[in-house]
Amino acid sequence: MPVDATTAVLEAVGAPEPMSVEPLAGGTYNTVARVTFGDGRDWVVKIPPAHATGLSYEHRLLVNEVTFYGAAAGATASIPRVVHSELDPGAPAGAYVVMTACPGRPWSALGGDLTADETRALRVELGGVVGRLHGVTGPGGYGYPAEPLGPLAPTWREAFTAMAEAVLADAERYGVRLPYSVGRIREVLAGASDVLDEVTRPALVHFDLWQGNVLVTGEPGARRIGGIVDGERMFWGDPVADLVSTSLFGDPETDLDFLAGYAAATGAPLDFTPAVRRRIDLCRSYLYLIMLTETVPRSAGPDAVETTWNEVAPRLVTAIEGLGQPPGRRQRAGLRTGAASDA
Template identity: 60%
Template sequence: MFPEGCARVSDAVVRREPLSGGTYNTVTRVTLQDGSEWVVKVPPPAGTPRLRYEHGLLYGEAVYFGAAAAVSAPVPEVVQAEFGGAEPFLAMSALPGVPWHQAGPLTDQERGSLRRELGRLVGRAHTVAGPGFGYPGEPWGPLVPTWREAFTAMTDAVLDDAERYGARLPLPVDHIRKVLAGSADVLDEVSRPALVHFDLWEGNILVDGAPGARGIGGIIDGERMFWGDPVADFVSLALFGDIEDDKDFLAGYGETGGPLAFDASVRRRLALYRGYLHLIMLVEVVPRVYPPEQVEWAAREVAPRLTEALGALSG
């Protein structure tokens, strides 16, 4: 059932198809009478347990798509939205293709070509500068002038969530706060708030075309976006891996975003952002009531990587 405010969809829809893969919003693909296709996102009802950063996700996603479209990135067009009131929603155009991890086998040559194309797209998105640092949606309030202030607030919030929900972490919350604070000085080297997606794993990259001639059909699910350090995007782009090993992506990125030297500062910042993402992944299993097998997967696969990231910082 669609929100009443989404009248153009409710009145003209001829087909509805629930989409899987999302873990927070309810997502539906609809076909309208004129043949156009939209994707409609509806957040959980008010009062549903959630992490603090998950408030205002739809607004942040709309901000990401509008900003990325300004540099011709293949992102959905926001066609209708309501961010306040009793029935918030986001309706956007559907893009061609399927999620990368569902596209089937790729040859080494095809994968290399796709990673270079993706690098060019991400590099172009990173040329977009924001008005300040942080999450643009509520309850965060106005953007702040420094990346250290913004990122400290972000990590403090997820650690507060960990305590509130009794999340299973591999180290005490106070110790994690101390390690993150001990490396916060490196954040002062980031002076320009870039457009960061922060969820660029292959499930949010659409691949389109026939085998052997596939290209990037779109970048979707920008709901975790923020204005910050572009280096932060490299964490999900190499989830559980090392972006330095992805020579094809880095070659494409260098064409549009400029060359990137993986010096001590960049590697230290990457460890901070890995820690932040892994904290989110470990804490969210509680309010989202993940099944036991997913909870155990997080404890087995994510928790050691959080420990590794914190070890890199304290070392």
């Protein structure tokens, strides 16, 4: 049970008896609980599933998360501080990370509570935070710090190719419904990968910056970002990859407030050259492939699977076509019902 697992972690780290242990909802992978102590400390305990059946890149995700918070600490105050961590699933209490709780509620939960002016100000602030995160450079390679797909790669093209190949192999293994065959998608991604050689510095990329992972705090009229959380999907790579989730299902070029904050933090506006747009479409394709494929190992219900298909599959088609080399015979997204194959 979640509370029992959290209690085991608290005992392992020698924590005092908590005032409260509150399970946190919203995630789809880990067990997460907020723990409050009488001395005012407020922690979040995250525990991965003991026997996860997931995607290839999801092995040892806590390594990525701990790496993210450590690397980001000097770039922004809007992240948790790791208090305790155990990355060995064979440890007595299993693997876990204990971190300080950030103030605020998920941006996605505020809905209509935000005014247009507040939203614009938050977009500017978020752009600044992301720009500062992208100023952090990795330790000498590209890819996931947990190395689920092998050691960090010497180039971003090699890392991205391995990442894309892993999720395509997962799609085949799980028999996932895709709008094109795996073979065709592989061909298109490979044909566009030359633009990835533009990336010559492994930047810190969160890659899961949808509004559910951005906490907003403050009273109406004085809203601000209180936390950037769930850094477990991070990698060292192309900074434009974060534009895929910060503008999830939208166009980052029209997110002018975010771009203004980003430019202020980095010292230069982001230039959406044709090559940058192709890099964004490559990263979009990767994220959309993950979103479609993960529904199978996570045993999403029929309604959730259909909703994901309706939202994501047409956008994957658009991204693939945006790369300039769409798979042979285009098909309308939503009409293909078979499993992924190389046919």
